[in-house]
Amino acid sequence: MTATESNTPLVSVRNLKIGAVTDSGREVEIIKGVDFDIAPGEILALIGESGSGKTTIALSLMGHTRTGCSIQGGQIRVGENDVTAMSRRARAGMRGTEVSYVPQSAAAAFNPSKRIIDQVIETTEIHKLMPRSTARAKAVELFRALALPDAENIGSRYPHQVSGGQLQRLSAAMALISDPQLVIFDEPTTALDVTTQIEVLRAFKSIMAAGGCAGVYVSHDLAVVAQIADRIVVLRGGEVQEEGTTDQILNAPHHPYTKELLAAFEPSPHQVIASTMDDKQEPILEVRNLFAGYGTVRKGEPPVKVLKDVSFRLERGRNLGVIGESGSGKSTLARAVAGILPAYSGEILMNGRQTHHDLAKRSKEELRRTQIVxxxxxxxxxxxxxxxxxxxxxxxxxxxxxxxxxxxxxxxLLDMVHLPGNMRHRVPSELSGGQKQRVNLARALAAQPELILCDEITSALDTVVAAAILDLLKELQNELGLSYMFISHDLSTVEAICDDVLVMFKGEIVEALPALRMSDLATHPYSRLLISSIPKLSTGWLSSLEQDPELIAQFANR
Incomplete structure (x- = not known):
């Protein structure tokens, strides 16, 4: 149901203004006269870059603002509640009952010392909504509806005894236990692997439809928004740039900024560099039969294995992507190559010369040639x-x-990464996320390296900022003749920067593919599962996605 189909919207926001006071005492307007409605049963997405005001607006629907901020004008109505006029006590009574919240980091939302079931039903006890036995039975029903394994018993575990994807669904159960009218989802799948994200999105979509409650979905990932939202509000600098149905925003956007967001979602493909090497030339990096792990070595025994017999070559001037889910060994590989985590077996060759496994035992010249971001x-x-x-x-x-x-x-160096020279006088806390990552890159360039190891360097950035960093990497490569080894779980990012790709699963390379033809040439079941789980910018993608349950059970990291 859209807002136009309902005479009385569940949520009505009019001329909302939120401000803050800086450390120097200066007043800053963060949200600048925002208007929107949400109909009963509708899911509205708030999208935009960091600093656009997405989360600030979402939190204000509960009458909450971050420290130093305050609602300075306008009206927020949720159901029968005039949130902006309510007392602090009344707002507290509304939170968790009529309006609930699902955070980005479920791990931070749970108390590690308490059993899951006690935390899920806590709201019902605080607000005296139902008897404890009824609440526990309802929690188990929610666990089943959210496709959690062993629904009868999972609540008896502690948070650290379940996976990230399971914990995120459990945080949704905590939000839904009180039958709220409105649920706020604040980037709830950003930290999840792609296969886990699919499962969580399906569960969210199913239970929201079954319960008939409305939702606000905060995200910068347009493909995720396309699967779950009915309408989209595009924000920039605390102002609404465009509002419309999900189909209209994705397929016929009007505002230039919306078009910029959509363009940034699919970075321009990397221009593959034809290899100019012959058999006599040495690759810039070659890894042979590498084993690495963590833990104390006792009496000559190796530590717990993470990397298992890894071998590959990276030719000069080319870029190699390494993809896989959390725990696959991607970052461990980058750290082993850099010498931060000394491998216990195998060879690492730079320009055909064997390099010591331990960073502390490498020469200054070896350190200079390979940098990590x-x-x-x-x-x-x-x-x-x-x-x-x-x-x-x-x-x-x-x-x-x-x-x-x-x-x-x-x-x-600052000019090379497109930052002004006077920024050298600032400290990191005075920079945005994208600016900090540019400084991180400039520090690597200071060594005048030949190879840069990029460990998920765009995963914490918004879509537009990430696209700008990728463009910068390409520009620097053309100017300085660099090679990159790019660790990522984002296939579109890998396609935008890499020539070749290694697919890793449980510390092993299961497949090596050309970046631009991954989807066509992948044959390993894990590669196929990984590629098929990347959300598409299409509203019907999730409902039409068919995956083999046995394959998911075999490979997906739950």
Whole structure:
């Protein structure tokens, strides 16, 4: 049902304004006069980049704002409640009963010391909604409806005893136990592997339809939104750019920004570089029969195996993608190649010369030639140092630069990643996610490397920002003759940057494929499952998707 088909919308937002006060005391307007309605039983998606106001608006529907923020104007009505006029006590009574919330990180939402069932039914006890025995029986019904295994007993486990996908569905059960009128989903599948994401989306869609409650789905992933939303509101800078049905927004967008989001969802394919190597030329990287793992080695015994007999070649000037779900060994492979995690068997050859497994025992020249860029720039950049200081350190270490020459090179590096030179005076907390990742890349470039290991470097970024980073990588490759080894679970990203792809499962390479023909040439069952689980930008994709249950049970990481 759409808003136009209902005389009385369940949710009505009019001229909503939300502001914040900065540390310096300056007032900033975050949400700037937003209007929308949600009909009973309808799911509305809020999409846009980081900072667009998606989550801020979603939280305001519960009468909640983050620390330092406040609702400064407009009206929010949910059912019979005027949320903006309610007392703090009344809002607290509404949360968890009439409006509930499913977070991005289910792991952070659960208390690790309490059994799952006690946390799922906690809302019913706080608000005295039903007897405990009734609540427990209802929870088990929800577990079944959400396709959770062993529905009768899974609630007796602790959060760490279930998988990420199961925990995300359990957080949905916690939100639905009180029969709310409105459920807010805040990027609930972002952290999940693709096969798990399919299962969770199906469960969400099924139970929302069965319960007839309305939903707000916050996401920057248009393909996910296409599977679950009836209508879409496109946000940028706290303002609505466009609103329409999911079909209209995806197939006939009007606003230039919406078109930009759609274009960024499918990056331009990588122009495959024809190999110019002959049999006498050495690859930039060759790995032979590599074994690596974690844990303490005792009496000559190897640690717990993660990588098992991994072998591949990366030719100079070409890019190699490594794909697979969490636990497949992708990041472990990057760390083993970099020497951060010393392999215990096998060979790593750079330009035909064997390299020591341990980073600490490699020469400065070996270190310079291979650099790694990590997934989370927040944790990779020292928060107490300026950007200039962060970039200066490798310039001194590798090239002996100091003083004015070093400062001039810092400015050049920032320019190479399309950041202004005066940004060198800022600290990481003053930069956006995309800017931090550019600094992370500039630090790797400071060494003047030949090979850069990119470990999920766009997975934490919004679609438009991620597309810009990919364009930057291509530009730098053309200018500097770099090679990339690109770790990712996003196939469209791999297609946009890589020539060849390795598919990993449980620490082993199960298939090697040309990037642009993965879908056509993949023959291994796991490769086929992985490729088929990537959501398409089509509203009917999820309902028409058919996968072999036995194959899913065999390979999917639940």
């Amino acid at each position: 990590f997934q989370l720039a927040d944790t990779a950049l020292n928060p107490g140092h300026s950007i200039g200081s962060i970039l200066a350190r490798p310039l001194t270490f590798y090239h002996g630069l100091r003083g004015k020459a070093r400062e001039a090179r810092v400015i050049e």
